[in-house]
Amino acid sequence: MYLPECREHPGKMLPDLARRIVRCYSRRGDLVVDAMCGNGTTIVEAARLHRRAVGVDVEDRWVDLAARNLDHMLDDATRPLARVRVGDARQLPDVLADTTGRVDLVATSPP
Numbered sequence: 001m002y003l004p005e006c007r008e009h010p011g012k013m014l015p016d017l018a019r020r021i022v023r024c025y026s027r028r029g030d031l032v033v034d035a036m037c038g039n040g041t042t043i044v045e046a047a048r049l050h051r052r053a054v055g056v057d058v059e060d061r062w063v064d065l066a067a068r069n070l071d072h073m074l075d076d077a078t079r080p081l082a083r084v085r086v087g088d089a090r091q092l093p094d095v096l097a098d099t100t101g102r103v104d105l106v107a108t109s110p111p
């Protein structure tokens with residue numbers, strides 16, 4: 001179960017939908033990006049499916065919650081696969097400069 005504070009987010013992704021997208025469009029070990037990650041649902045589900053994952057959100061409070069969801073939902077084997085950071089999706093070349101040319105799937109649900 002995701003942390004109860006997720007109810008405060010107005011635009012949550014359904015975990016089953018995130019899993020389906022990740023499973024259909026990426027492989028184990030691929031790098032998945034959610035550029036507007038909110039609670040972190042997509043990167044949590046990606047890591048649970050053994051993908052590497054990076055989430056970005058412009059609001060500190062959602063990045064904090066996403067990081068806590070990663071800690072809460074993932075085990076010792078999958079937690080190192082996912083990370084989250086504060087950033088503006090309009091500046092992705094800067095925000096995700098360390099992933100340039102290495103992203104296999106972008107799965108984002110914008111506001």
Ligand SMILES: C[S@@+](CC[C@H](N)C(=O)[O-])C[C@H]1O[C@@H](n2cnc3c(N)ncnc32)[C@H](O)[C@@H]1O
Nearest residue numbers: 011012013036037038039041057058088089111
């Ligand atoms: C529909 S929600 C995403 C929900 C997420 N998939 C989840 O499961 O919680 C959209 C998110 O985009 C973020 N956002 C809005 N503008 C943004 C921007 N320019 N850069 C990054 N994130 C942004 C919002 O803070 C919000 O958390």
